[in-house]
Amino acid sequence: MARIGFVGLGNMGGPMARNLVKAGHEVAVFDLVAEAMTSVTGASPAATAADAARGAEFVITMLPAGQHVRDAWLGAGGMAAASIEDAVLIDCSTIDVDSARAVAASAHRPFLDAPVSGGVMGAEAGTLTFMVGGTSDAFARAQPILAQMGRSIIHCGDAGAGQAAKLCNNMMLAAIMGVTAEAFLLAEKLGLSHQALFDVASKSSGQSWALTTYCPVPGPVPTSPANRDYKAGFATALMVKDVGLAQEAAAAAGLETPVAAKALELYRRFAAEGGAGKDFSGIIEMMRG
Ligand code: NAD
Numbered sequence: 637m638a639r640i641g642f643v644g645l646g647n648m649g650g651p652m653a654r655n656l657v658k659a660g661h662e663v664a665v666f667d668l669v670a671e672a673m674t675s676v677t678g679a680s681p682a683a684t685a686a687d688a689a690r691g692a693e694f695v696i697t698m699l700p701a702g703q704h705v706r707d708a709w710l711g712a713g714g715m716a717a718a719s720i721e722d723a724v725l726i727d728c729s730t731i732d733v734d735s736a737r738a739v740a741a742s743a744h745r746p747f748l749d750a751p752v753s754g755g756v757m758g759a760e761a762g763t764l765t766f767m768v769g770g771t772s773d774a775f776a777r778a779q780p781i782l783a784q785m786g787r788s789i790i791h792c793g794d795a796g797a798g799q800a801a802k803l804c805n806n807m808m809l810a811a812i813m814g815v816t817a818e819a820f821l822l823a824e825k826l827g828l829s830h831q832a833l834f835d836v837a838s839k840s841s842g843q844s845w846a847l848t849t850y851c852p853v854p855g856p857v858p859t860s861p862a863n864r865d866y867k868a869g870f871a872t873a874l875m876v877k878d879v880g881l882a883q884e885a886a887a888a889a890g891l892e893t894p895v896a897a898k899a900l901e902l903y904r905r906f907a908a909e910g911g912a913g914k915d916f917s918g919i920i921e922m923m924r925g
Pocket residue numbers: 643644645646647648649666667668669672685698699700701704707708728729730731752753754755756869870871874
């Protein structure tokens with residue numbers, strides 16, 4: 637059993653913290669929203685992030701974006717000032733690579749960037765994939781804790797490598813979902829049923845996670861967000877954030893990524909037309925319109 641501080645208890649952080657409580661750890665939690673803290677039964681609510689971190693062996697953050705993470709660790713009264721010399725700091729948020737490296741360089745403690753894939757369903761089931769950047773020593777210490785929230789824990793390299801992997805992964809996902817949605821719309825026009833396209837493509841070279849786990853039309857995969865009017869799941873606003881970060885990273889590296897640029901343009905339009913809070917696979921509705 638370990639003492640763990642957990643900061644940021646939203647759609648993802650809430651179920652992740654609950655899994656750590658279930659595994660028998662002593663968990664202190666902090667969120668700006670008080671109800672988010674009481675939703676983690678068995679954890680101790682703290683008055684500040686630094687209070688949640690105090691005395692912890694592991695401190696985990698799951699926050700919206702880079703600025704929140706910089707503030708939580710390095711800002712006035714941030715956790716870097718808390719006396720947690722022996723703790724391993726683990727940021728599971730999806731943020732820009734520069735922020736991850738800046739916090740790692742200034743934290744003066746072992747720090748891992750460990751963003752996740754698998755969505756809210758994966759967070760609840762404890763089956764997330766963690767992609768981790770940081771030293772081998774910090775990774776070895778954190779691995780058993782991450783394994784209680786996830787199924788695949790992958791060490792990607794030094795600080796920032798976890799975020800780099802996450803941005804590249806979500807850039808692929810954004811474009812693949814977009815073209816998968818277009819293929820279902822083309823099938824409709826050609827008189828081919830959704831189920832027939834699914835049956836063929838899921839066993840052919842068009843196969844992908846976007847098709848077989850997250851199918852953008854209702855029916856073939858009963859658990860996909862399409863079956864619940866694209867509610868919950870992975871919000872389009874977050875996809876816009878992630879592909880935007882990938883585009884910024886590509887631009888900074890002098891790399892042209894026109895396919896991802898087009899995907900970002902489409903998700904931005906969907907978000908602006910009312911889809912920001914819907915699952916990103918709902919982009920098929922905008923395309924159909
Ligand atoms: P969310 O908005 O549901 O939760 C964020 C939580 O952080 C909120 O409860 C908010 O009150 C809290 N918060 C914000 N600033 C804070 C601060 N300074 N101190 C303490 N608490 C603070 O977001 P989410 O869906 O849980 O996503 C969190 C991160 O995980 C994001 O970076 C997102 O991109 C990433 N992610 C999300 C999903 C998903 O499917 N939702 C999947 C993979 C990765």
